[in-house]
Amino acid sequence: MSESQNYGNNSQTIVYNADEFQFETIEQQNGQATVIRFELHDPRYHAGDMVVVLSGSDIHFHGMIGEMGDGFAVATDRRGSLLPATVQ
Numbered sequence: 001m002s003e004s005q006n007y008g009n010n011s012q013t014i015v016y017n018a019d020e021f022q023f024e025t026i027e028q029q030n031g032q033a034t035v036i037r038f039e040l041h042d043p044r045y046h047a048g049d050m051v052v053v054l055s056g057s058d059i060h061f062h063g064m065i066g067e068m069g070d071g072f073a074v075a076t077d078r079r080g081s082l083l084p085a086t087v088q
Contacts, residue, residue: 011048011049011050011064012044012045012049013049013050013051013052014040014042014045014049014051014052015053015054016051016052016053016054017053017054017055018053018054018055018060018083019055021038021053022038022039023036023037023038023083024036024037024038025083025085025086026074028085029081031084031085032081032082032083032084032085033061033081033083033084033085033086034076034078034081035074035075035076035078036061036063036074036077036083037072037074038051038072038073039071039072039073040065040068040071040072040073041071045065045068045073046065046068047065047066047067047068047073049064049065050062050063050064050065051064051065051073051075053083058082059080059082060081060082060083061075061077061082061083062080063075063076063077063081
């Protein structure tokens with residue numbers, strides 16, 4: 001019999017509109033935010049879930065939530081982020 005797991009087998013995706021998305025840049029590369037911190041109070045989402053930030057049909061950020069706590073989440077997109085590295 002397999003051991004009980006304390007994490008879900010399915011990840012979810014949360015989608016934001018780039019024009020309305022507020023975040024803090026934790027790390028940046030070439031002026032693009034690669035690690036971000038943003039408010040997330042919805043209990044449906046957990047570490048391991050995905051964050052996608054869209055501008056129309058263009059993906060500006062696509063990363064995994066690695067940490068959550070105190071109403072904030074931290075996500076990483078080291079390959080394709082188009083979010084400007086600013087505090088909004």
